Amino acid sequence: MVIDPLSQRLLNGAGLTPASQGRGPVVLMYHSITSGDSAPDSRWAVSEKSFREQLRLLKSEGWHTVCVHDLEQRKALTPKSVVITFDDGFADNYENGLAHLLTIGFKATWFVVSGDVGGVSRWRDNDAPQRPMLNGTQLREMAAAGMEIGAHTRTHARLIELDQSTIDDEVRGSRQDLEDMLGHPVTSFAYPYGRFNEASIEAVRRAGFRVACTTRTGWLGSEPDPLRVRRVAVFANDDLSTFARKIVFADTNVSWSRMARYVTSRITSRLVGG
Numbered sequence: 001m002v003i004d005p006l007s008q009r010l011l012n013g014a015g016l017t018p019a020s021q022g023r024g025p026v027v028l029m030y031h032s033i034t035s036g037d038s039a040p041d042s043r044w045a046v047s048e049k050s051f052r053e054q055l056r057l058l059k060s061e062g063w064h065t066v067c068v069h070d071l072e073q074r075k076a077l078t079p080k081s082v083v084i085t086f087d088d089g090f091a092d093n094y095e096n097g098l099a100h101l102l103t104i105g106f107k108a109t110w111f112v113v114s115g116d117v118g119g120v121s122r123w124r125d126n127d128a129p130q131r132p133m134l135n136g137t138q139l140r141e142m143a144a145a146g147m148e149i150g151a152h153t154r155t156h157a158r159l160i161e162l163d164q165s166t167i168d169d170e171v172r173g174s175r176q177d178l179e180d181m182l183g184h185p186v187t188s189f190a191y192p193y194g195r196f197n198e199a200s201i202e203a204v205r206r207a208g209f210r211v212a213c214t215t216r217t218g219w220l221g222s223e224p225d226p227l228r229v230r231r232v233a234v235f236a237n238d239d240l241s242t243f244a245r246k247i248v249f250a251d252t253n254v255s256w257s258r259m260a261r262y263v264t265s266r267i268t269s270r271l272v273g274g
């Protein structure tokens with residue numbers, strides 16, 4: 001798998017360009033990792049082959065990973081820091097993803113639906129099939145290997161539709177479930193469906209979480225609130241060049257027409273002395 005020359009050039013300058021300086025890192029969002037190079041069964045799944053190529057590209061270009069809990073203190077971040085996150089806690093992440101992360105020396109953060117640990121995904125999702133979930137033994141092994149385990153509610157709840165006591169049960173309860181299972185503090189959270197409002201943010205704060213991830217797109221540095229961290233989704237059909245441009249621009253829309261508009265605005269701002 002090769003990356004096109006222009007995306008490669010953009011990636012070479014990523015983290016060092018005025019566009020990204022001081023605004024990184026990019027927080028990547030994955031879900032399911034499907035076996036081998038077979039085509040993923042959902043837009044939100046990535047094949048093992050693609051995932052491995054993406055990790056190798058980052059490694060070969062000198063990137064390193066930090067976990068979500070590192071984002072509270074933004075000190076340890078360099079221009080070539082990147083964050084890898086997985087939502088939901090699917091068992092295929094352990095089977096098809098973990099070994100590649102360990103081989104390459106990368107860390108990642110998992111946001112786990114605590115009520116479905118060791119079972120199957122029971123929430124209803126439009127285009128994703130039901131999947132087996134990580135179990136407690138796997139999660140403890142992953143944590144022992146340096147991976148971060150964060151919470152994603154107990155039932156993959158739409159928090160903005162719930163009353164306060166149910167929100168608290170979903171948010172604080174998921175933290176408690178995971179801490180009981182892991183035996184250490186759980187301080188990172190991700191909002192299911194990326195849906196949040198003031199009430200859910202407050203519940204996350206009350207439950208003691210220090211960092212929480214949304215599905216809003218953009219640089220970490222474009223949002224000062226650590227309970228509204230932005231992420232960039234990686235999709236089934238992203239080729240390596242698309243992936244590279246997502247790292248460069250912290251955006252999910254990295255089509256060439258969008259890139260052309262970006263370059264034009266950069267040239268224009270240079271011409272007018274901006």
Ligand SMILES: [Zn+2]
Nearest residue numbers: 087088192193
């Ligand atoms: Zn989710």
